[in-house]
Amino acid sequence: NAGVTQTPKFQVLKTGQSMTLQCAQDMNHEYMSWYRQDPGMGLRLIHYSVGAGITDQGEVPNGYNVSRSTTEDFPLRLLSAAPSQTSVYFCASSDLQGGGYGYTFGSGTRLTVV
Amino acid sequence: GEDVEQSLFLSVREGDSSVINCTYTDSSSTYLYWYKQEPGAGLQLLTYIFSNMDMKQDQRLTVLLNKKDKHLSLRIADTQTGDSAIYFCAEYRFYNQGGKLIFGQGTELSVKP
Numbered sequence: 001n002a003g004v005t006q007t008p009k010f011q012v013l014k015t016g017q018s019m020t021l022q023c024a025q026d027m028n029h030e031y032m033s034w035y036r037q038d039p040g041m042g043l044r045l046i047h048y049s050v051g052a053g054i055t056d057q058g059e060v061p062n063g064y065n066v067s068r069s070t071t072e073d074f075p076l077r078l079l080s081a082a083p084s085q086t087s088v089y090f091c092a093s094s095d096l097q098g099g100g101y102g103y104t105f106g107s108g109t110r111l112t113v114v
Numbered sequence: 115g116e117d118v119e120q121s122l123f124l125s126v127r128e129g130d131s132s133v134i135n136c137t138y139t140d141s142s143s144t145y146l147y148w149y150k151q152e153p154g155a156g157l158q159l160l161t162y163i164f165s166n167m168d169m170k171q172d173q174r175l176t177v178l179l180n181k182k183d184k185h186l187s188l189r190i191a192d193t194q195t196g197d198s199a200i201y202f203c204a205e206y207r208f209y210n211q212g213g214k215l216i217f218g219q220g221t222e223l224s225v226k227p
Binding site: 031035041048058102 | 154
């Protein structure tokens with residue numbers, strides 16, 4: 001089915017470890033973004049991209065890196081995991097930068113840092 | 115989420131109407147959205163409304179927008195147990211090179227049989 005695919009679905013990391021959360025979409029969307037969801041706080045934007053080779057920071061970018069080498073993929077890297085990064089991470093994509101069409105969300109990656 | 119507020123919980127009986135409320139602060143928002151999140155799943159777009167509209171109806175869903183008060187509501191008619199989920203309102207804002215959705219905290223709707 002067309003949509004946004006995130007892997008892995010669950011991950012446990014030790015403090016200080018690094019890892020990459022994968023996100024891929026097959027809808028030829030130009031716009032992709034990463035959000036984190038924490039209880040009682042809704043979703044907060046980490047990084048986003050308006051096309052291949054173009055990325056920018058969102059509200060909470062510290063501790064995360066992104067790159068966009070293709071239209072389809074937008075991986076999120078945790079450089080040195082901290083317990084504060086325990087969260088559910090959602091990747092989302094859209095055409096027309098989301099206006100009027102909303103975003104298509106992946107099913108999420110639940111990350112626990114111990 | 116910053117500046118978008120929702121109540122956290124709502125409980126209704128099956129067959130009743132549910133009304134979920136949301137307030138936002140950015141008067142320049144062009145689109146406002148309602149998303150539904152079921153347990154363990156991502157967010158599903160339910161409906162959206164453009165800022166020059168007052169109301170939008172889509173089957174059992176009615177969205178009301180009061181721009182003067184910056185108030186958005188989602189009414190679900192004939193609420194069913196399958197409607198139990200977390201509902202997020204979100205406003206679209208232009209941001210740096212692109213745009214972003216600003217989400218409320220989410221309202222957990224519980225539908226009792």
